[in-house]
Amino acid sequence: MTGTGLSIQQVAHGYGAGAGRVEVLHDVSLAAAPGELVAVAGPSGSGKSTLCHLAAGFETPERGTVTVDGRPADAVADWSVVAVVPQQHGLLAGLSVEDNICLPAYRAGVDPVAALARLAEALDLGAFTRRGVRETSLGEQQRTAVARALVLAPRLAVLDEPTGHQDDDHVAQVAAVLVGAAHAGSAVLVATHDSRVWEVADRVVHLDEGRVTAL
Ligand SMILES: Nc1ncnc2c1ncn2[C@@H]1O[C@H](COP(=O)(O)OP(=O)(O)OP(=O)(O)O)[C@@H](O)[C@H]1O
Numbered sequence: 001m002t003g004t005g006l007s008i009q010q011v012a013h014g015y016g017a018g019a020g021r022v023e024v025l026h027d028v029s030l031a032a033a034p035g036e037l038v039a040v041a042g043p044s045g046s047g048k049s050t051l052c053h054l055a056a057g058f059e060t061p062e063r064g065t066v067t068v069d070g071r072p073a074d075a076v077a078d079w080s081v082v083a084v085v086p087q088q089h090g091l092l093a094g095l096s097v098e099d100n101i102c103l104p105a106y107r108a109g110v111d112p113v114a115a116l117a118r119l120a121e122a123l124d125l126g127a128f129t130r131r132g133v134r135e136t137s138l139g140e141q142q143r144t145a146v147a148r149a150l151v152l153a154p155r156l157a158v159l160d161e162p163t164g165h166q167d168d169d170h171v172a173q174v175a176a177v178l179v180g181a182a183h184a185g186s187a188v189l190v191a192t193h194d195s196r197v198w199e200v201a202d203r204v205v206h207l208d209e210g211r212v213t214a215l
C-alpha cells in the first residue's frame with residue numbers, strides 16, 4: 001500500500017554479484033507520514049545510509065517498493081518533494097554557505113530570503129552565510145546541508161547522521177529544526193546514532209544487520 005509521505009514496503013537490497021555479493025537490507029518496511037519525524041537507529045554497517053539512499057531515490061530497490069506521496073522515490077527529481085542531507089553533506093565547495101542553502105530555491109524560482117533568514121538563525125549560521133563553504137568548519141557545513149534540505153519545506157526530508165559533527169548546543173538546534181520541519185508538514189526520516197535526536201522523534205526504528213528489529 002502506498003500513501004502520503006514516505007512508504008517503504010518489503011524492501012530487500014544489496015550490492016554486487018557472485019562471491020562479492022553483499023546483502024544489506026532484508027524485508028524492510030517502514031513509513032513516515034507527513035508531519036512525522038522518524039529516526040532510524042542501528043550500528044555502523046546496519047544499512048542506515050542504504051535506507052536513506054533508497055528513500056532519497058538515489059538508488060532503486062532490488063525488491064519491494066519505495067514511494068513518496070505514492071510516486072516511486074527514484075522518479076522524483078524535485079527538491080521540494082524529496083530533499084537530502086547525505087552523510088558526507090554533498091555541498092558545492094565553490095559556493096558560499098548562503099548559495100548552497102538557497103540553490104534549491106534558485107532552481108525552483110522561489111524567493112529564499114525568508115527561509116534563509118529563519119534557518120540561518122535557527123542553525124547558528126548567521127555569521128558565515130557569505131563565507132565560502134571551504135572556509136567553514138565541518139559542523140557548520142553539516143548545518144548548512146540541513147538548511148539546504150529544509151529551504152523548500154520538502155514533502156520528505158531525508159537526513160543521514162545530521163548531528164555527527166555537532167556539540168550539545170548545536171545538536172539541540174538541529175533537533176529543534178527537524179521537529180519544526182515535521183510540525184510544518186514534512187515527513188522527516190533521520191538516520192542517527194544520537195539519542196538526543198531519538199528523544200525528539202515520534203518513532204525510532206531500529207535496524208540490525210539490515211532488519212527492522214523494533215518499531
Ligand atoms: N556500494 C556498496 N558496495 C558494497 N557494499 C556496500 C556498498 N554500500 C554499502 N555497502 C555495505 O552495506 C552495509 C551497510 O552500509 P551502510 O552505509 O548502509 O551502513 P550504515 O548503517 O549507514 O553505517 P554507518 O553508521 O557506518 O554510516 C555495510 O556493510 C557496507 O559495507
Ligand SMILES: [Mg+2]
Pocket residue numbers: 048049050087160
Ligand atoms: Mg551511514
